Amino acid sequence: MILIDRDSPHRDDVHLLLSEHLADMFATSPAESVHALDPAALAGPDISFWTAREGGALLGCGALKVLKPVPGQAASAELKSMRTSAQARGRGVATLVLLHILADARANSLERVYLETGTEDYFAPARRLYARHGFTDCPPFADYRPDPNSVFMELQL
Template identity: 75%
Template sequence: MIHIAHDDPARGDVHQLLSEHLADMFATSPAESVHALDPSALSGPSITFWTAREEGELLGCGALKILHSPHSSETFGEIKSMRTTAGARGRGVATLVLRHILDEARSRNYGRIYLETGTEEYFAPARRLYARNGFTECPPFAGYALDPNSVFMELRLGAKD
């Protein structure tokens, strides 16, 4: 059974997975278009980080970053560092982690969830995952700028905008 729980991004196996993630991001996108966070940034106070494990084995991870609306007191979220291990791909781990993050965002009464992902073919599975779960493309958010290497997506969660 797969369990999703808070975890430490600096934990050995998690740090290794995040290092692979960052390496892949820099291998597929220009440096100025890489928005992935390193383990120390994922440990920040505005981020909640989870891992998916089965019998202690790391299968994947994901994070939720708090965003504040500049125009209201509304709070939103941004998905960061969604990643599955090579051995866990195709098992639905990313969907489980994503749904966990969305459930948490709803419990916090976030109005929307945003994310940034790449435009390259490498990111096509991620874009399909997000689209299957109701995300649609949107303009840049939270300080991001238009970038031909980035796709910005949002999901309205039903809280007031």
């Protein structure tokens, strides 16, 4: 049984998965277009971080960063650091983590979830996952600027 629960990005196995994530981001995108967070940033007070585990083995992770309120706009957050371990890919782990995070966002009265991902073929499975769950393309949000290496997406909850 796969269990998804809040966790620390500083745990050794999580740190390793996040290091692989960052390495892949820098290998597939120009440095100025990499917006992945390191474990220290993922432990910040405005971020909730979850892992998916089976029998204690780490299968994946994801985070939700609450965005600064903007007068006249809905309460929103950004999906961050979605990652599935290589041995768990194809098992639906990313879908389970995403659905868990979206349920938490709804429970916390957030009205919109945004994300940024890459344009390269490497990111095509992620873009398909998000589109399957209702995310649509949108303009840059928060502090992001237009970037030919980035796709911005949103989901109204």
